[in-house]
Amino acid sequence: MTSGFLQFANHYLMWNEGPLIWISDALIVLAVVAIVATLTYTKRWGWLWREWITTTDHKRIGIMYLICALLMLFRGGVDALLMRTQLAFPGEHFLNAEHYDQIFTTHGTIMILFMAMPFIFALFNIVVPLQIGARDVAFPYLNAISFWLFFFGALLFNISFVFGGSPDAGWVSYPPLTELGYDPGPGENYYLVAINLSGIGTIATGINFLVTILRMRAPGMTWNRVPLFTWSVLASCIVILAAFPALTVALALLLLDRIAGTHFFTVLHGGNPMMFINLFWVWGHPEVYIVILPAFGVYSEVVATFSRKAIFGYKSMVASLLLISVISYLVWAHHFFTMGAGADVNTFFAIASMCVGIPTGVKIFNWLFTMYRGRIRLTLPMLWTLAFIPNFVTGGATGILLAAAPEDYQYHNSYFLIAHFHQTLIGGVVYGMLAGMYYWWPKMFGFKLDEKSGKIAFWLWNIGFYVCFMPQYALGLMGMQRRMYTYPANMGWNTLNLASTIGAYLMGLAFLVIVWQILYSIRHGERDVTGDPWDGRTLEWSLPSPVPEYNFAVIPTVTARDMWWAAKYEGQMEHVRPRAEDIRDIHVPKHTARPFLIGLSFFIAGFGLVFEWYVLTAVGFASVLCCLLLRALEEDDEMVIAADTIRQHEATLGRV
Amino acid sequence: MSVPDMRHGRDGGGRRQYVTGYVLSLVLTAIAFVLVAFHVLPVPLLLVLLMALAAVQVLVQLFLFMHVTEGDGSRVKGLAMGLGLFFTLAIALGSIWIMTFNSQVQ
Amino acid sequence: MATRAHAMGEPRDGGTRALALEYTHAEDRTRILGFWIFLATDMILFGCLFATYLVLRTHMDGGPTPATLFDMKGFGAETLALLTSSFTGGLATLSMRDGRQKSVAFWMSVTIVLGLTFLGIEASEFAHDAFIGAVWQRSAFLSSFFTLVGTHGCHVTFGVLWMLVTLYQVLRRGLTPRTARKVFVVNLYWHFLDVVWIFIFTVVYLTGMVM
Numbered sequence: 001m002t003s004g005f006l007q008f009a010n011h012y013l014m015w016n017e018g019p020l021i022w023i024s025d026a027l028i029v030l031a032v033v034a035i036v037a038t039l040t041y042t043k044r045w046g047w048l049w050r051e052w053i054t055t056t057d058h059k060r061i062g063i064m065y066l067i068c069a070l071l072m073l074f075r076g077g078v079d080a081l082l083m084r085t086q087l088a089f090p091g092e093h094f095l096n097a098e099h100y101d102q103i104f105t106t107h108g109t110i111m112i113l114f115m116a117m118p119f120i121f122a123l124f125n126i127v128v129p130l131q132i133g134a135r136d137v138a139f140p141y142l143n144a145i146s147f148w149l150f151f152f153g154a155l156l157f158n159i160s161f162v163f164g165g166s167p168d169a170g171w172v173s174y175p176p177l178t179e180l181g182y183d184p185g186p187g188e189n190y191y192l193v194a195i196n197l198s199g200i201g202t203i204a205t206g207i208n209f210l211v212t213i214l215r216m217r218a219p220g221m222t223w224n225r226v227p228l229f230t231w232s233v234l235a236s237c238i239v240i241l242a243a244f245p246a247l248t249v250a251l252a253l254l255l256l257d258r259i260a261g262t263h264f265f266t267v268l269h270g271g272n273p274m275m276f277i278n279l280f281w282v283w284g285h286p287e288v289y290i291v292i293l294p295a296f297g298v299y300s301e302v303v304a305t306f307s308r309k310a311i312f313g314y315k316s317m318v319a320s321l322l323l324i325s326v327i328s329y330l331v332w333a334h335h336f337f338t339m340g341a342g343a344d345v346n347t348f349f350a351i352a353s354m355c356v357g358i359p360t361g362v363k364i365f366n367w368l369f370t371m372y373r374g375r376i377r378l379t380l381p382m383l384w385t386l387a388f389i390p391n392f393v394t395g396g397a398t399g400i401l402l403a404a405a406p407e408d409y410q411y412h413n414s415y416f417l418i419a420h421f422h423q424t425l426i427g428g429v430v431y432g433m434l435a436g437m438y439y440w441w442p443k444m445f446g447f448k449l450d451e452k453s454g455k456i457a458f459w460l461w462n463i464g465f466y467v468c469f470m471p472q473y474a475l476g477l478m479g480m481q482r483r484m485y486t487y488p489a490n491m492g493w494n495t496l497n498l499a500s501t502i503g504a505y506l507m508g509l510a511f512l513v514i515v516w517q518i519l520y521s522i523r524h525g526e527r528d529v530t531g532d533p534w535d536g537r538t539l540e541w542s543l544p545s546p547v548p549e550y551n552f553a554v555i556p557t558v559t560a561r562d563m564w565w566a567a568k569y570e571g572q573m574e575h576v577r578p579r580a581e582d583i584r585d586i587h588v589p590k591h592t593a594r595p596f597l598i599g600l601s602f603f604i605a606g607f608g609l610v611f612e613w614y615v616l617t618a619v620g621f622a623s624v625l626c627c628l629l630l631r632a633l634e635e636d637d638e639m640v641i642a643a644d645t646i647r648q649h650e651a652t653l654g655r656v
Numbered sequence: 657m658s659v660p661d662m663r664h665g666r667d668g669g670g671r672r673q674y675v676t677g678y679v680l681s682l683v684l685t686a687i688a689f690v691l692v693a694f695h696v697l698p699v700p701l702l703l704v705l706l707m708a709l710a711a712v713q714v715l716v717q718l719f720l721f722m723h724v725t726e727g728d729g730s731r732v733k734g735l736a737m738g739l740g741l742f743f744t745l746a747i748a749l750g751s752i753w754i755m756t757f758n759s760q761v762q
Numbered sequence: 763m764a765t766r767a768h769a770m771g772e773p774r775d776g777g778t779r780a781l782a783l784e785y786t787h788a789e790d791r792t793r794i795l796g797f798w799i800f801l802a803t804d805m806i807l808f809g810c811l812f813a814t815y816l817v818l819r820t821h822m823d824g825g826p827t828p829a830t831l832f833d834m835k836g837f838g839a840e841t842l843a844l845l846t847s848s849f850t851g852g853l854a855t856l857s858m859r860d861g862r863q864k865s866v867a868f869w870m871s872v873t874i875v876l877g878l879t880f881l882g883i884e885a886s887e888f889a890h891d892a893f894i895g896a897v898w899q900r901s902a903f904l905s906s907f908f909t910l911v912g913t914h915g916c917h918v919t920f921g922v923l924w925m926l927v928t929l930y931q932v933l934r935r936g937l938t939p940r941t942a943r944k945v946f947v948v949n950l951y952w953h954f955l956d957v958v959w960i961f962i963f964t965v966v967y968l969t970g971m972v973m
Contacts, residue, residue: 138792203803211796214732241799242743245807253814253909262898262905263823264814270821270902278751279810329743333754341754625923632927632944670856678849685841685963692968693834699972710964714957721852721953724798726785733798740802744809751813 012164020082020099024162054591056140059547061147062125063444066437068151069119072110073511075158079107081508084468088501090489100485101168102187106161108171112287113195114154116425117202119433120294121150124209124233126440130540131227133218133558135551138211140589141637146201146208148599153198156606160190164611167191170483172280173254175265175273180258189610192255197606199244199251206240209233218539220558220575227538227562228304228317232297235321236290242329243286250279259612274339281332288425289328293321295432296363299385302435303367305536306382307374310562313366320359327356337405338412346405353403357396364393379534380454384435387462388427395423398473413483416476419469426465434514442533446546447525450517457513464506471496471503537562542576544653550586550641553650554578580656586641598627677720684713782859782942790943797947801954804917808958811913812965815906819970823901828970831896831907833887837967840883841959844918847876848956851949858945863937866945870929873952877922884915907966914962917955924948 010016013025039045052060082103086095095103125143129136137143160166164186169178178188213234217226226234253264254276263271304311311317333341333349367389376382398420402408411417442448475496480487487493526533532541539556540547542564557575560566567576605620607613650656688709691702718724724733784790819828851873857865888908891897898908928948932941 139796207796207799207803210799211792215792215795238739241803242739242806245803246747246810249807249810249814256905256909260898262909263900263902264818264905264909266902268823269825269900270818270823271905272755272818272821272902275751275755275814275817278754279814282747282751282810329746330750333750340757342757345754629927633931670859671853674849674852674856677852678845681845681849685845685960688964688968689834689838692971695972702972703969706964706968710960713960717848717953717957717960721848721956722950732795736799736802737805740805744806747806747809748813748816752816755817 013162014165017099020095021162028162049593050591053596054593056136056144056589056591056595057549058125058129058137058140058143059444061143062122062127064147065118065122065125065150068154069115069122069433072115072118072154076107076110076115077508077511079103079110081504083107084501084504086485087487087497089498090487090491090494092486095485097485098168101170101483102161102166104483105167105170105173105191106157109157109167109191109195110154111425112171112291113198114150114157116291116429116433117198118150118154119429119437120236120291121146121205123229123294123298123433123436123440124205126444127436127540128209128212128230128233129216130443130543130547130551131230131538132213132216132221133539133552133556134212134216135555135586136588137208138216139208141592141595141631142204142208144592144595145598146205148595149201149204149602150198152599152603152606153194153196153201156197156603156610157190157194160187160194164190172277172284174280175254175257175271175276176267178254178258179266181266186610189255189258189612192251192258193606193609196248196251196255197602199248200602202240203244203248206237206244210237210241213237218555218558221563225558225561225563228300228311228314228321229294229297229538231318231321232293232300235325236293238322239286239290239293239325239328243283243290246279247283247287250276250283253279255609259609274336277336277339278333281335284335285332286328288421289324291429292424292432293324295388295429295436296321296360298381298432298436298439299367299388300363301538302381302385302439303370304562305439305534306377306379306385307371308377308535309370309374310537310565311366312369313362314561316362317366320362323359324356327352327359331356334403334405334408337408350403350405354400357400360396364389379438380449380451380458381435381439381534383455383458384431384438387458388431388435391427391431391462391465392424395420395427399424411476413481414476415472415480415482418482419472419476422469422472426469439534440540442528443531443540443543443545443547447521447527448533450521450525453513453517453520457510457517460513461507461510464503464508464510466503467506468500468503471500475500532564535568537565539563539576542567544655548646548649550588550646552578553646553655554582578650578656580647580650583643583647583650583656585643586646587638588641590637590639592637594627594631598624601627673720677716680716680720681713684709684716784858784939784942784946787939787943790939793943794947794950797950801950804954805958808910808913808961811906811910812961815910815966818902818906821902823903825901826891826894826896826904828903828907828966828973831891832967832970834967834971836883836887837963840880840887841963843876843880843883844956844959847873847880848953850876851952855946855949858937858942861937863932866932866937867929870925870932870945874922874925874929877918877925877952881915881918881922884911888912910966911962914955914958917958921948921952921955924951 014021039048052064055061082095083100086092086100125137167173167187167190169183169188169191173188173191177183213226213230253262256262257264257266257271263269265271265273265276267273300311300317331349331353333345334353337346337350367385378386398416402411402417402420438449438454475493478491478493478496480491480493487497528545531544533545534541539558542556543551556563559572559575560570563572563576566572601620601623603620605617605624608616608618608620647656688706691697691705695702697705718737724730724737784794850869854866854869854873857869891908896904898905925948928941928944931944935941
């Protein structure tokens with residue numbers, strides 16, 4: 001009996017692997033107990049179910065994405081600190097090689113797929129319908145499904161560390177290392193299944209927001225009047241729809257190799273490992289553009305608002321967004337210049353990779369020209385935007401260096417590469433997401449985040465960033481390779497590694513300050529009573545904060561770009577301000593548990609696939625089909641918010 | 657760019673569309689099969705012809721069966737298909753190009 | 763009543779001519795558009811499977827080759843079945859626009875039967891292949907062949923189930939804008955699967971027989 005349990009504990013729970021596992025287990029148990037206890041004590045289970053788990057409201061879904069993104073930022077950040085601690089000194093044994101591999105794998109996967117993606121989806125959901133004057137997205141039910149698929153995919157991935165073992169072959173998961181012969185066990189399966197699971201949700205989000213922007217803009221909002229953040233979402237969705245199917249195929253084929261014995265990427269029987277790498281990067285490169293385009297959109301909004309000027313070069317901004325979305329699709333081979341595809345192939349992709357920087361350059365100049373002669377206010381969103389510019393430009397410049405294929409033979413897989421992509425991803429994407437979070441937070445929650453602690457976090461993070469990553473460029477040039485769990489003491493890398501670790505800890509500290517900032521501001525943050533705390537330019541600022549369930553009591557008519565600005569200062573208020581006599585009944589989708597249940601069913605099916613317990617898989621998929629059937633046969637999925645209720649609500653807010 | 661109306665059923669115009677599409681598809685398919693069965697053409701030319709026949713049949717189905725020009729947003733549907741095709745070709749042809757150096761590996 | 767989905771493209775001449783049933787409501791038009799976009803992603807998905815097949819199809823590892831595997835009568839019959847089912851599906855859409863519920867049910871049933879015929883022939887083809895040892899674990903060529911064609915087959919299977927559910931709704935609830943849209947969308951999916959099959963029989967089967 002006990003020996004059976006011991007076997008289980010060692011094999012699946014990995015209790016023989018040391019304190020990292022035990023501490024993680026303890027933290028997870030504590031967190032779950034705390035959540036359950038709080039909900040029970042405050043009698044909020046019903047509220048949680050009604051208002052959040054079964055919601056189809058884009059604003060709620062956006063907030064859930066945001067919470068998940070911040071939690072994953074924490075987890076990925078802890079992974080980073082563990083790695084940097086291990087590398088602070090040569091020859092350390094804080095982490096053994098196997099754990100180090102698992103940690104850099106989860107760090108990369110979580111940061112890109114389970115932090116950056118939900119962060120942009122949070123902003124998609126929170127902002128787009130409000131900016132275009134709509135009441136919700138085109139497919140609210142599908143929107144909820146997207147969230148729960150993401151949630152359960154992330155959950156599946158995260159439990160791997162404490163049940164079965166995490167993947168350990170890098171966030172890119174290359175065969176032949178990831179084939180069964182070299183990487184047995186569930187770890188790699190977790191990676192393949194969990195990412196594909198949330199990938200389905202991502203494709204659905206892409207379709208949803210594309211159709212929303214195409215079909216649900218308020219009357220009068222021609223393409224020429226669409227806000228730049230919404231344009232960036234459109235461009236991002238195009239890339240999502242074009243890229244994610246490739247990831248689905250790549251991961252599915254590798255999974256088949258592992259669980260069905262096929263030979264796509266094996267070394268024997270005709271398989272070709274390079275094909276995985278090819279397919280993976282067909283997705284992988286567009287992926288980083290998927291996350292940066294919305295960040296660009298945020299910057300456009302923030303720069304215009306806090307320079308009190310319309311954005312410079314609107315048309316070229318739009319053109320550059322669309323150009324980036326297409327060109328970014330044609331550069332993928334630069335991730336494997338060194339694999340020997342041939343000089344002609346490398347040349348084409350090198351030149352294409354350099355070309356993709358041009359539209360981005362146009363954007364940078366346009367932001368600068370917008371700020372020139374503007375009346376700049378140094379709020380938190382603006383600070384992060386200003387910091388982004390030198391940071392991302394430097395990272396982008398090193399990208400051009402990497403794009404030169406012959407040079408890349410020196411840089412590839414060294415710390416130079418690591419510094420480059422962290423600079424563009426953190427300096428570009430994370431800064432943009434933080435700026436967006438600070439900017440739209442009052443719209444969602446009705447209060448601003450505290451400026452003072454925010455500024456402390458900002459400076460800590462920025463200083464920490466440069467201290468962490470600038471030495472890594474040097475380390476790369478000195479020959480330090482990526483994914484090394486330790487290094488010898490006589491390479492001359494010691495000081496720079498230590499400096500890099502200190503920088504990482506500064507960023508960790510900054511994150512803690514942000515957490516404190518949020519908790520503090522819930523109580524003491526400046527309340528937003530007007531709905532327009534920044535003197536904004538676009539339609540979301542015409543609504544109260546937090547936004548009522550139905551968004552707009554009366555859909556506005558759009559007569560200009562930056563419609564809210566035109567309403568306030570150019571006499572167009574009558575098109576935006578609701579009038580009591582125009583208010584009608586509004587139909588909204590009912591709350592439904594099925595998106596949550598579909599996610600859960602996929603989780604069960606996926607769990608079965610990971611461990612090859614196919615009964616679970618069959619049960620899970622059968623349950624999904626049942627949910628689909630019930631949805632197909634559903635007749636009555638809407639409820640009405642009565643016009644009187646709306647009129648009353650608007651009246652109490654002083655709007656009619 | 658028209659929104660389809662009920663007349664499409666009533667006056668047999670729609671039926672004609674479908675029958676034409678079906679017959680055309682059968683003919684194009686038959687030509688392809690016959691060309692392969694009777695193997696007279698040199699292989700490279702044959703391959704080009706097969707792809708051309710397939711492409712034409714896809715257009716036939718797209719326009720006559722799938723009503724891609726119908727409804728509002730027909731420009732978007734066309735654009736979606738066009739972009740989808742562009743990306744599909746980029747992947748397929750790009751992959752073949754990148755991977756050809758390796759084609760000696762059996 | 764003000765519906766939540768505010769549509770941009772109201773039909774320009776909705777006045778004198780009656781609209782085809784599935785286009786009368788903005789929400790249904792939106793769903794049709796959304797489905798077209800989904801089809802674009804499915805196209806790219808198949809594109810990746812085709813790319814994999816094209817790269818790996820010469821990697822037979824000394825095992826079964828396309829020439830030994832592909833039988834013109836078999837895939838010819840499959841093609842005929844699927845193409846005809848695409849046609850009969852179209853006739854179902856046509857009947858729907860005529861408002862003839864029984865005719866819709868009839869043509870959808872025919873389409874389903876033809877779809878099942880396709881699947882039956884394909885299943886027997888795969889069973890025969892397995893019998894002679896041509897399984898997907900044998901070589902990269904076989905892995906990619908069975909995955910490409912099999913994924914299409916899975917899509918067809920799902921399509922058959924979807925058609926059955928739609929047929930049930932048409933019988934139960936008659937032809938409303940909602941069921942009309944459902945008939946239209948499932949047939950769009952079905953036509954798309956035939957388009958993919960055109961590429962499969964061209965690039966996989968016919969090409970495989972000549973190379």
